[in-house]
Structures are given as C-alpha cells and as structure tokens.
Amino acid sequence: MGQREQWGTRFGFIMAAVGSAVGLGNIWRFPYMAADNGGGIFFLCYLFALLTAGIPIMILEFGIGHKFRGGAPLTFARMNRNWEWLGWWQVLVCFFIAVYYVVVIAWAISYVGFSITQAWGDAPKDFFFGKFLKLTGGPFELGGINTQILLPLILAWAVTFISIYTGVKAGIERVAKVLIPVLFFMVVFIAIRGVTLPGAAAGLNFLFEPDFSRLLDYKVWTAAYGQIFFDLSICFAIMITYASYLPKKSDIVNNAFTTCLTNCSFSLLAGMAVFSILGHMAFTQGVAVKEVASAGVGLAFITFPAAISTLGSAAPLFGVLFFLALTFAGITSLISINEAAIAAFMDKFNMERKKATVIYTGTAAACSLLFATGAGLYILDIVDHFTNNFGIVFGGLLEVLLIGWLFNLKSIKDHVNPISDFKVGNWWLFSIKVVTPLVAGYTGIMTLISDLKKPYEGYPPDALFWMGWFVLIVIMVGGILMASVKWKDEQSLVKGGVT
Numbered sequence: 154m155g156q157r158e159q160w161g162t163r164f165g166f167i168m169a170a171v172g173s174a175v176g177l178g179n180i181w182r183f184p185y186m187a188a189d190n191g192g193g194i195f196f197l198c199y200l201f202a203l204l205t206a207g208i209p210i211m212i213l214e215f216g217i218g219h220k221f222r223g224g225a226p227l228t229f230a231r232m233n234r235n236w237e238w239l240g241w242w243q244v245l246v247c248f249f250i251a252v253y254y255v256v257v258i259a260w261a262i263s264y265v266g267f268s269i270t271q272a273w274g275d276a277p278k279d280f281f282f283g284k285f286l287k288l289t290g291g292p293f294e295l296g297g298i299n300t301q302i303l304l305p306l307i308l309a310w311a312v313t314f315i316s317i318y319t320g321v322k323a324g325i326e327r328v329a330k331v332l333i334p335v336l337f338f339m340v341v342f343i344a345i346r347g348v349t350l351p352g353a354a355a356g357l358n359f360l361f362e363p364d365f366s367r368l369l370d371y372k373v374w375t376a377a378y379g380q381i382f383f384d385l386s387i388c389f390a391i392m393i394t395y396a397s398y399l400p401k402k403s404d405i406v407n408n409a410f411t412t413c414l415t416n417c418s419f420s421l422l423a424g425m426a427v428f429s430i431l432g433h434m435a436f437t438q439g440v441a442v443k444e445v446a447s448a449g450v451g452l453a454f455i456t457f458p459a460a461i462s463t464l465g466s467a468a469p470l471f472g473v474l475f476f477l478a479l480t481f482a483g484i485t486s487l488i489s490i491n492e493a494a495i496a497a498f499m500d501k502f503n504m505e506r507k508k509a510t511v512i513y514t515g516t517a518a519a520c521s522l523l524f525a526t527g528a529g530l531y532i533l534d535i536v537d538h539f540t541n542n543f544g545i546v547f548g549g550l551l552e553v554l555l556i557g558w559l560f561n562l563k564s565i566k567d568h569v570n571p572i573s574d575f576k577v578g579n580w581w582l583f584s585i586k587v588v589t590p591l592v593a594g595y596t597g598i599m600t601l602i603s604d605l606k607k608p609y610e611g612y613p614p615d616a617l618f619w620m621g622w623f624v625l626i627v628i629m630v631g632g633i634l635m636a637s638v639k640w641k642d643e644q645s646l647v648k649g650g651v652t
C-alpha cells in the first residue's frame with residue numbers, strides 16, 4: 154500500500170471538517186431544539202455540552218486518527234487488536250445515515266427549483282406531503298419510487314461520487330473549499346435581510362429569550378447533550394477518518410476548537426436567519442411566533458416556504474438561497490459520511506480508492522431508493538431516530554469507555570500536546586473518562602426506556618422492529634462479523650504509519 158493521502162492545506166482540512174459538521178442538522182434541528190428547550194438557556198447548556206463532550210471528543214478523534222492513521226476500524230484495531238468491531242459499528246452507522254440523509258438533500262435540491270415558481274402556492278403543507286412526497290398511509294405502503302425525487306437524488310450521489318473518487322485533496326478538499334465559504338455567505342445574506350424585516354425581533358426573542366425556570370430541567374440537558382454527537386459528526390467514524398489524512402505536524406487542539414466553534418456559530422447564524430423570517434411571517438399574519446414554528450423536516454420544507462412567501466417579489470431569491478444553503482450543507486456532510494465508510498474498506502482490503510468508491514456508492518445509492526418511495530418519510534424518520542439515539546450514542550459511549558478506561562489515555566494527550574499550541578490537561582482527561590460516559594450513558598438509556606415503554610411516534614411495532622431495532626442488530630452483529638474477516642495485509646495492523 155502506498156503512502157496515505159493527505160490534505161493540501163490546513164484551511165482545506167478545516168473546511169472539510171466544518172463541511173462535515175455543518176449539515177442539515179444545523180439548519181433545521183438546532184434552531185428548533187433551542188426554541189423548544191428554553192431558548193437562551195438551551196444555548197447555555199449546549200455550550201456546556203460543547204466544552205465537556207463535544208470539543209474533548211473532537212480532540213480525541215483528531216488525535217487518534219492522526220496518531221494511528223486509519224479509518225475507524227484500522228484506528229481502533231491499531232489501538233487494540235480486539236476493538237476493530239467498534240470501528241465497523243460506526244461505519245455501519247454511517248451507511249444507515251447516508252442512505253436517508255441523501256434523500257433529504259434531494260428534497261432540498263427539488264425545492265431550489267420550486268422556489269423559483271413558488272410551486273407550493275398557498276398550501277405548502279399539502280404540497281410537501283401530497284404533491285411532492287406522495288406520502289402513503291404507512292411505513293410498509295411503499296407506493297413506488299417517486300420519480301420527482303429520482304433526478305435530484307442522482308445529482309446528489311453524482312457530486313458525492315466525483316468528490317470522493319478524485320481523492321482527498323483533489324476532490325473532497327477542493328469541493329469543501331468552494332462550498333463552505335459560499336454557504337457561509339448565503340446564510341449571512343439571508344440573516345442580514347431577515348433581521349431587518351418587521352417582526353424579526355419577535356422571532357429572535359422566541360429563539361434566544363432564556364427561560365431560566367428550565368435551567369435545572371433534565372430534558373433540556375439531555376437535548377443539549379443528545380444534539381452534540383450528530384451535530385459535530387463525532388462518534389461515527391468521520392472525524393477519525395478525516396484526521397487520518399492530516400500531515401504529521403498539525404495543531405490538533407486548535408483544529409478541534411476551530412471546527413467545533415465554527416459549527417456552533419453557523420448554527421446561531423442559521424437560527425437567526427430562519428427565525429427572523431418566521432418572526433416576520435407571524436407579524437404579517439398577526440399571530441404569535443409560537444403558532445408558526447414547527448419541528449424537523451416541517452421547519453425547512455413547510456414552515457420556511459410559507460414564511461418566504463410573505464417576502465413578496467424577493468421570495469424566489471430567498472427560497473433559492475435557503476435551499477441551496479441546505480443543499481451545500483448537506484452535500485459536504487454526505488461526502489464525509491461516505492468517505493468514512495470507503496476509507497474503512499480501502500484500509501481493510503487494500504482496495505484502490507476508485508474501485509472502493511464505485512462499489513460502495515453504488516450499493517448505498519441503490520439502497521437509498523427505498524427512501525425515495527411514498528413511504529420514504531416514515532422509514533427515514535424511524536431509521537434516523539434509531540441510528541442517532543442508539544447507534545451513535547452507544548457507539549460513542551463504548552468509544553470513550555474503551556479509550557478512557559482500557560487504554561492509556563495519557564499517551565494520546567502526549568501525542569497531541571507537543572504539536573498543539575493550546576495543551577490539553579486534566580479537564581480533557583476528566584471529560585473523556587467521566588463526563589461523557591455519564592451523559593452519553595444517561596441519555597442513551599433514558600431514550601431506550603422511553604422507546605420500550607411507548608413505541609416511537611406511535612409507529613406500528615413491526616415497522617419499528619424492521620426499520621429500527623433490526624437496523625441496530627445489523628450494526629452490532631455486522632460490526633463483529635466485519636472484524637472477523639481477515640485483513641488483506643495483516644501487517645498493516647502493526648506497522649505502517651503509526652507515529
């Protein structure tokens with residue numbers, strides 16, 4: 154095997170890492186979570202979660218990826234020959250997320266077009282569920298592949314394929330270096346226009362006003378900590394993989410802080426952009442902001458379209474900007490999540506990048522068709538819930554427990570500190586060993602109990618079994634099976650790249 158690929162510049166690496174972190178989650182999930190969990194108080198809890206879990210794990214993953222120079226399975230196998238399965242667990246999580254995440258990007262691409270004609274008219278909700286998604290009556294009623302989604306879906310896969318196929322520096326890095334700055338300017342533009350609209354203040358108040366009574370509410374804290382892993386792309390193989398392409402002399406701690414804080418600022422900016430315009434809509438309709446805010450996909454594909462319709466002749470422009478922003482944010486995350494899996498196969502089977510990319514994206518693209526059916530939204534909702542709340546959270550819990558308690562964590566600190574300007578100390582060790590396991594364990598178990606008591610969103614039990622629990626079984630058993638397959642080059646586990 155030749156030399157491992159490397160990023161061209163530090164800026165390029167940061168753009169790629171930020172590109173992964175900044176995703177659909179920042180634009181549709183974060184603002185709503187904040188508004189729903191005590192506004193300003195949520196930001197406080199989130200900041201706390203960032204300092205005690207997000208940034209420490211980012212440093213950890215940048216550190217081990219850089220030190221052991223592998224995708225997740227290779228990195229874990231090099232740390233301990235018996236831990237490879239955890240790497241595959243995380244890679245399988247990547248697979249199950251990628252196949253639905255891409256479909257949401259396809260919706261966003263469609264909505265770029267719809268924005269021009271304001272295709273949703275004055276009924277964005279019926280348009281979204283009916284005319285566009287052709288949503289069926291339940292998760293097992295597939296109702297055929299939606300041809301409207303097919304074309305943008307192919308487009309999203311094509312961009313991802315080309316970026317990964319052409320390699321870390323020529324593909325992934327170059328795409329991120331263009332898309333992320335453009336994305337940033339688009340959202341700044343929307344935010345500036347947004348906050349100068351009449352009624353914007355009410356929207357921003359709704360988002361930021363701290364509800365101090367909720368400071369001790371455990372739900373707010375679990376929401377803040379639960380958001381952190383998916384939000385920063387940590388604990389599911391991605392950041393380990395991206396760090397494995399860093400040159401030897403790279404400031405790990407500084408890069409980790411930069412990535413986390415940029416992601417967080419972007420969320421705030423996106424929140425301002427979205428909620429100022431929602432505030433304006435509430436103002437024109439003479440209702441409270443609360444009446445118009447909605448959660449999840451509804452926020453981006455129903456509420457926001459309705460809101461921009463109140464902007465008159467500027468509506469198409471803002472629609473196009475918003476949905477292009479969603480698309481760019483999504484694509485760079487999609488690239489990262491596929492690269493994490495493809496790198497794992499390249500490591501294990503000594504496979505050429507080009508060949509691995511063709512096989513893997515081909516398979517994933519075929520599987521993603523399931524989510525482009527009339528039942529897509531239901532299946533997506535279930536798979537999303539289970540992969541995020543259990544696949545990522547328990548995969549992360551195992552990661553910090555193994556590395557924190559059964560590995561010499563200080564050796565990672567000693568690897569990271571000499572090459573970093575800021576040094577990590579006891580707060581870092583304590584966060585990895587104690588804080589993160591406790592909060593990840595607690596949030597994971599609480600969700601598990603609630604899911605066992607009451608079926609998630611009232612879906613039929615067999616749907617939850619096949620699209621939820623079974624997916625988790627595949628992740629766990631598949632991880633162990635993959636780890637039992639022989640390495641093409643057994644030697645790569647002991648030597649090669651370890652610095």
Ligand code: PHE
Pocket residue numbers: 173174175176177178179250254383384385386391486487489490
């Ligand atoms: N960090 C991304 C977000 O906030 C999550 C993600 C990363 C999803 C990579 C898919 C792939 O949306």
Ligand code: NA
Pocket residue numbers: 173174175176178179383384385386416
């Ligand atoms: Na994010």
